[in-house]
Amino acid sequence: EIEGVIVGYADLQESGLIDHFFCHHDYQGKGVARCLMEHVLKVGKSRGITKYCSEVSITARPFYEKFGFKVVKEQAIEVRGQKLQNFVMEKFS
Template sequence: MKLRKYQPTDCAEIAELFYTTVHTINAKDYTKPQLDAWATGNIDRSAWDQSFLEHNTLVAEEGSTIVGFGDMDSNGYLDRLYVHKNYQGKGIASAIVNELEQQAARQGVSFFTTHASLTAKSFFEKRGYRAIRTNQVDRNGIQLTNFIMEKSNIKGM
C-alpha cells in the first residue's frame, strides 16, 4: 500500500468507495434510511474535488486500486476518512491519519478534531482522541448520530 496526494482524476473512484463503504461497513451501526441519507449515491463531485484540493488529501492505493482516503484542513479538522470495504483492518486508516497528523504538526497544528461515526468512534479513541459530545446531524429529515472528538498534539497533554 502506498500513500499519495489526491488528484482530481481520483474523485469518481473515491465517490464510489465512499458510497460502498458507508452502505456496508456502517450498516452495523446505522439503519438503511440513515445510510441512504448519509450516502445518497449522488454527491456533488465538483464540490468534493474542490474540498479535496483545498485540504491536505491523501489517497491509499494497492496497485492501481484506491483502497482508502482521508482529508484534513489547515486547522487540524479531519473531515473524511474512509477505507474500502474489502481492505478493512489492514492499517490503512491508521497510515492515512498518521501521515495527515504528522504533516499538520509540521505546519504548527497542535490540536486535531473530527466528527466520528458510531462505527469509527473506537478507532479514534485508540488513537488518543476523546469524545467531547454526542452530535445529531440532520440529513434530509433523517437524524444521524456522530461524536465530536478531539486530540491534543502537544506532548504531555
C-alpha cells in the same frame, strides 16, 4: 493507493479538522486506516497543527479513541432524511 485502487483518503484542513476520512470496505482491518491516520498526524505535525478535531460516526469512534481522540460533544445529525448519532472528537498534540 494499492495497485491502482484508491483504498483510502483523508482531508486535513489548516484548522486541524480531519474531514472525509475514508477507508474502502475491502481494505478495512488491514492497517490501511491506521497508516492513513498516522500520515495525517505526521503531516499535521509538520504544519504546526496542535489540535485536531473531527465529526465521527459511532462505528469510527473506537478507531479515533485508539489515536488519543476524546469525545467533546455527542450530537444528532440528519443525513438524507435519516437522523444519525455522531461525535465531535478532539486530540491535542
